[in-house]
Amino acid sequence: MTSKGPEEEHPSVTLFRQYLRIRTVQPKPDYGTNPALSSILLNSHTDVVPVFKEHWSHDPFEAFKDSEGYIYARGAQDMKCVSIQYLEAVRRLKVEGHRFPRTIHMTFVPDEEVGGHQGMELFVQRPEFHALRAGFALDEGIANPTDAFTVFYSERSPWWVRVTSTGRPGHGSLFIEDTAAEKLHKVVSSILAFREKEWQRLQSNPHLKEGAVTSVNLTKLEGGVAYNVVPATMSASFDFRVAPDVDFKAFEEQLQSWCQAAGEGVTLEFAQKWMHPQVTPTDDSNPWWAAFSRVCKDMNLSLEPEIMPAATDSRFIRAVGVPALGFSPLNRTPVLLHDHDERLHEAVFLRGVDIYTRLLPALASVPALPSES
Numbered sequence: 001m002t003s004k005g006p007e008e009e010h011p012s013v014t015l016f017r018q019y020l021r022i023r024t025v026q027p028k029p030d031y032g033t034n035p036a037l038s039s040i041l042l043n044s045h046t047d048v049v050p051v052f053k054e055h056w057s058h059d060p061f062e063a064f065k066d067s068e069g070y071i072y073a074r075g076a077q078d079m080k081c082v083s084i085q086y087l088e089a090v091r092r093l094k095v096e097g098h099r100f101p102r103t104i105h106m107t108f109v110p111d112e113e114v115g116g117h118q119g120m121e122l123f124v125q126r127p128e129f130h131a132l133r134a135g136f137a138l139d140e141g142i143a144n145p146t147d148a149f150t151v152f153y154s155e156r157s158p159w160w161v162r163v164t165s166t167g168r169p170g171h172g173s174l175f176i177e178d179t180a181a182e183k184l185h186k187v188v189s190s191i192l193a194f195r196e197k198e199w200q201r202l203q204s205n206p207h208l209k210e211g212a213v214t215s216v217n218l219t220k221l222e223g224g225v226a227y228n229v230v231p232a233t234m235s236a237s238f239d240f241r242v243a244p245d246v247d248f249k250a251f252e253e254q255l256q257s258w259c260q261a262a263g264e265g266v267t268l269e270f271a272q273k274w275m276h277p278q279v280t281p282t283d284d285s286n287p288w289w290a291a292f293s294r295v296c297k298d299m300n301l302s303l304e305p306e307i308m309p310a311a312t313d314s315r316f317i318r319a320v321g322v323p324a325l326g327f328s329p330l331n332r333t334p335v336l337l338h339d340h341d342e343r344l345h346e347a348v349f350l351r352g353v354d355i356y357t358r359l360l361p362a363l364a365s366v367p368a369l370p371s372e373s
């Protein structure tokens with residue numbers, strides 16, 4: 001059997017032959033041209049949030065593409081696009097034979113959407129993570145409906161708080177005193193008044209972006225057994241996203257004092273309480289930012305640096321001392337992460353591959369840092 005010419009070669013065979021050409025020979029495997037330098041980590045999560053299928057125009061797991069080029073699927077924006085954009089950019093750079101001083105690693109991690117506790121939070125503590133010697137990371141951002149691209153340099157800290165109120169039970173027809181519901185209502189009012197204050201602060205200052213103020217939503221109410229039985233226990237759950245400049249100790253004391261002010265038997269517990277917000281500098285003192293922003297400038301991409309309103313795996317990466325930017329190269333795209341009909345235009349997706357193809361060489365060629373020489 002004769003082998004086919006290169007133009008007919010099976011793409012898997014071509015990939016195999018490319019891999020064989022990389023001289024990963026021990027004891028000095030050639031992973032990057034200067035393995036003494038720290039590496040670039042491209043992180044993405046593989047899990048997605050659930051769907052309400054009846055609200056979708058197309059099956060959310062079919063990746064239907066309409067006649068205009070919009071691809072509908074859960075994960076189209078958050079963040080399966082980014083995983084493939086990384087891979088395609090790296091593939092393109094490899095095919096073109098580029099080599100860079102710094103190694104580029106890609107991680108595809110689970111469980112981000114449920115807090116990352118079995119995913120990136122554990123992984124950053126593992127020797128396998130330290131062996132990557134990451135000096136800088138890219139992770140997910142959020143689409144931007146305008147011409148500009150959003151880039152996140154920090155995140156709000158998720159605090160998931162359950163307030164439990166206990167009080168006197170009794171017959172639903174009586175004016176029972178000191179009920180769980182009355183006291184819970186007081187705490188809910190205090191917290192929703194705080195919510196309104198933060199909302200007004202955001203509304204009244206055009207320079208403030210969503211991630212710069214603290215948000216809270218009442219997301220669960222539990223308790224009660226029957227219409228005519230006053231329950232002894234009721235609870236309310238809140239999703240707080242605490243801005244990075246907040247005094248965390250004072251804020252926790254504030255929460256405690258709202259509970260105390262509501263009366264006896266009102267307590268709070270945390271289902272999630274992130275305490276280590278970090279900020280990745282966005283000025284030229286940060287060589288990673290300098291490289292990132294220079295490429296964007298060269299490509300005429302306008303950047304909007306912001307604090308991520310939600311939480312991503314970047315918080316774990318930054319907390320172990322690795323600077324990270326949250327960036328999904330998606331402009332002119334409505335923000336539809338976690339929403340019905342999440343979709344992405346194929347042209348935006350492809351443009352994102354071009355963007356990474358320019359960004360990665362610059363990041364992987366950042367000269368040795370003072371700490372690396």
Ligand code: MET
Nearest residue numbers: 112113114115158310311
């Ligand atoms: C708070 S755990 C993170 C889950 C999800 N990314 C969110 O921000 O809600």
Ligand SMILES: [Zn+2]
Nearest residue numbers: 078079112140
């Ligand atoms: Zn995500």
Ligand SMILES: [Zn+2]
Nearest residue numbers: 078113337338
């Ligand atoms: Zn998400």
